[in-house]
Amino acid sequence: MIAVLRLSARNLMRYHRRTLLTAGLITLGVLAMLLFVSAAGSFKQVMIGQITDSLLGHMEVHRRGYVASVDNLPLNLNLSPQLISKVKAELDSEPAIAAYSVRLKLGAMFSNFNETTSIRLNGIDPVAEDAAAPGLRTRIIEGGRDGPLLAPGELLIPELLARGMKVKIGDSVVLVATNREGSVNGKNFKVRGVLEPVTGPGGRDAYLHTDDARELLRMDEAEAMEIVIRLKDLGKLDKVMASLGARLEQLTNPQGRPVLELHDWKGLSPFANIASMIDLMTLFIRVMLVAIVLTSVMNVMLMAVYERIREIGTLAAIGTPPSRILGLYVGEGLLLGLLGAIVGVALSAAVVGLLNLYPLQFPFGRQMITLHPTLSAGEMLSVALLVVGMAVIASLQPAWRASRMDPIQALRHV
Amino acid sequence: MSLIEASAVSKIYRSGDVEFYALRDISLTIDTREFVAFVGPSGSGKSTLLNLIGCLDHPSSGRLTVMGTDVAALDRKASAHFRGENLGFVFQEFNLVPVLSAYENVEYPLLMVRGWAPEKRHAQVMKLLDAVGMAAQAHKRPDQLSGGQKQRVAVARALVSEPKLVLADEPTANLDHETAHKVIALMKQMRDDYGTTFVFSTHDPKIMQAAERTLMLEDGRLVKEVQA
Numbered sequence: 058m059i060a061v062l063r064l065s066a067r068n069l070m071r072y073h074r075r076t077l078l079t080a081g082l083i084t085l086g087v088l089a090m091l092l093f094v095s096a097a098g099s100f101k102q103v104m105i106g107q108i109t110d111s112l113l114g115h116m117e118v119h120r121r122g123y124v125a126s127v128d129n130l131p132l133n134l135n136l137s138p139q140l141i142s143k144v145k146a147e148l149d150s151e152p153a154i155a156a157y158s159v160r161l162k163l164g165a166m167f168s169n170f171n172e173t174t175s176i177r178l179n180g181i182d183p184v185a186e187d188a189a190a191p192g193l194r195t196r197i198i199e200g201g202r203d204g205p206l207l208a209p210g211e212l213l214i215p216e217l218l219a220r221g222m223k224v225k226i227g228d229s230v231v232l233v234a235t236n237r238e239g240s241v242n243g244k245n246f247k248v249r250g251v252l253e254p255v256t257g258p259g260g261r262d263a264y265l266h267t268d269d270a271r272e273l274l275r276m277d278e279a280e281a282m283e284i285v286i287r288l289k290d291l292g293k294l295d296k297v298m299a300s301l302g303a304r305l306e307q308l309t310n311p312q313g314r315p316v317l318e319l320h321d322w323k324g325l326s327p328f329a330n331i332a333s334m335i336d337l338m339t340l341f342i343r344v345m346l347v348a349i350v351l352t353s354v355m356n357v358m359l360m361a362v363y364e365r366i367r368e369i370g371t372l373a374a375i376g377t378p379p380s381r382i383l384g385l386y387v388g389e390g391l392l393l394g395l396l397g398a399i400v401g402v403a404l405s406a407a408v409v410g411l412l413n414l415y416p417l418q419f420p421f422g423r424q425m426i427t428l429h430p431t432l433s434a435g436e437m438l439s440v441a442l443l444v445v446g447m448a449v450i451a452s453l454q455p456a457w458r459a460s461r462m463d464p465i466q467a468l469r470h471v
Numbered sequence: 472m473s474l475i476e477a478s479a480v481s482k483i484y485r486s487g488d489v490e491f492y493a494l495r496d497i498s499l500t501i502d503t504r505e506f507v508a509f510v511g512p513s514g515s516g517k518s519t520l521l522n523l524i525g526c527l528d529h530p531s532s533g534r535l536t537v538m539g540t541d542v543a544a545l546d547r548k549a550s551a552h553f554r555g556e557n558l559g560f561v562f563q564e565f566n567l568v569p570v571l572s573a574y575e576n577v578e579y580p581l582l583m584v585r586g587w588a589p590e591k592r593h594a595q596v597m598k599l600l601d602a603v604g605m606a607a608q609a610h611k612r613p614d615q616l617s618g619g620q621k622q623r624v625a626v627a628r629a630l631v632s633e634p635k636l637v638l639a640d641e642p643t644a645n646l647d648h649e650t651a652h653k654v655i656a657l658m659k660q661m662r663d664d665y666g667t668t669f670v671f672s673t674h675d676p677k678i679m680q681a682a683e684r685t686l687m688l689e690d691g692r693l694v695k696e697v698q699a
């Protein structure tokens with residue numbers, strides 16, 4: 058085996074320019090593939106982290122039908138205090154859950170005493186929200202990130218609203234809301250902080266204390282619209298979704314129908330579709346890489362066989378078994394693939410290391426995204442194996458031709 | 472039993488409906504340690520007969536046995552195995568592997584065909600390179616050797632696995648007369664030293680004089696036999 062590979066390596070170096078060109082092409086393919094995977098993966102992680110950590114959590118519980126009409130922020134699809142208690146009991150018994158936060162969502166009018174505009178609000182318990190959506194604090198770009206997220210009588214408002222309404226930290230503003238019965242109520246607030254916008258539903262919402270939200274809506278009981286759940290390990294999302302979903306299905310109305318719906322972040326954010334598109338593009342690039350390896354290696358191997366027909370005839374005549382002749386050419390394909398894969402993976406790792414030293418930043422909507430691309434050993438290994446496997450497959454047909462060659466015809470070849 | 476026995480061997484090539492007899496009713500025997508030349512003009516059937524004896528091709532009719540093995544009964548794999556175990560080949564254009572040194576070319580049959588152990592292999596390769604006077608050039612690649620030196624390496628390669636029979640197709644055709652005689656002398660010396668049977672083809676009258684037995688072919692027929 059080693060002798061076969063040694064001779065294969067010698068044969069490859071016989072046409073070293075062609076070999077280096079082909080290996081270089083494979084290297085470029087591997088580099089492009091791995092850089093795309095790492096950059097796209099980093100972008101996905103940043104976006105998913107932002108969406109889940111500062112906005113949606115990993116999962117959310119709502120009354121059935123709420124998500125379908127979430128744009129209207131309906132006040133008649135609330136979770137009653139009794140229902141909330143039952144859900145909390147289920148959540149407390151699930152060890153995979155790290156934290157949860159109960160939110161009261163509403164729409165209101167926002168006034169700076171000169172102008173008025175509409176606003177979407179989340180009533181939160183600051184401590185619970187901090188635990189379930191720890192990224193919310195990092196979105197505070199004005200007003201300081203230390204201390205409690207907010208106190209009663211305070212507001213966290215989105216940046217666009219603050220700029221548009223020319224509202225600064227500490228300014229007094231008024232919120233006016235209409236409750237379920239049609240009664241209008243208003244309350245004064247002080248602006249505690251300005252939030253950086255993020256992509257996704259609720260990315261431009263304001264936050265207030267849940268007691269204030271209840272007061273604004275003249276709500277006697279501790280009702281809520283959603284419960285945001287954070288898991289200890291996002292990798293267990295599907296498992297927890299299945300088990301928790303089954304348990305919440307048991308909570309039914311008098312007609313015996315389930316009253317709750319459980320969604321993961323993918324079901325709530327349109328970014329999940331972008332993430333799927335990125336995965337699809339990764340697949341396409343993988344297919345392109347396969348095509349590059351297949352065509353370049355097969356081309357080189359076909360030329361190698363054609364140029365060495367007499368040599369193949371000689372080797373066959375002196376008794377080299379057909380399987381060994383096949384091995385010689387498959388070995389050349391294997392080594393070509395290995396060379397391209399190893400150099401490609403090493404270059405990719407070096408470039409990814411450089412990108413971490415000098416991170417790439419680019420605007421995404423109103424945000425600046427900073428990429429910290431990473432390459433897992435598994436990803437590098439899988440791409441290397443794919444390349445080597447394809448190189449071997451590409452060399453099989455030329456190698457088969459070489460091994461089946463008639464020695465007499467081959468020896469006569471000019 | 473003779474080393475090679477041919478009985479009414481014919482070889483027909485077909486091209487569409489046209490048949491061409493490359494060999495017609497060849498019957499001959501060649502014994503161990505013989506030094507035999509097939510001579511004749513181009514197209515007389517010398518190479519075809521060597522190819523049949525070398526198990527590179529099958530006769531169209533008749534019976535040909537080499538070391539008691541019926542050549543027609545061997546399939547591709549069995550033929551390769553038989554050649555690797557029992558035969559050595561020397562080619563007109565030397566046919567050394569260009570990426571291998573003289574040493575590695577001679578080593579090739581032991582390494583890739585016979586699978587000898589490294590120490591035994593090294594000793595055998597050096598013995599043969601020494602025997603053909605190429606030990607000092609062992610590290611050189613074919614493109615660094617003269618035609619005569621290449622053919623010496625090729626003879627060493629043919630003999631390294633200690634075959635009973637070496638077949639040489641026009642081994643001197645690409646050499647000048649002096650070198651050609653040296654190569655033939657070397658082959659004869661190897662026959663004497665190792666007891667190997669040599670069968671070679673030539674159309675050079677001066678070279679055929681070196682053979683101990685000459686079989687003349689014409690239009691695929693064996694027309695004359697001359698014993699030196």
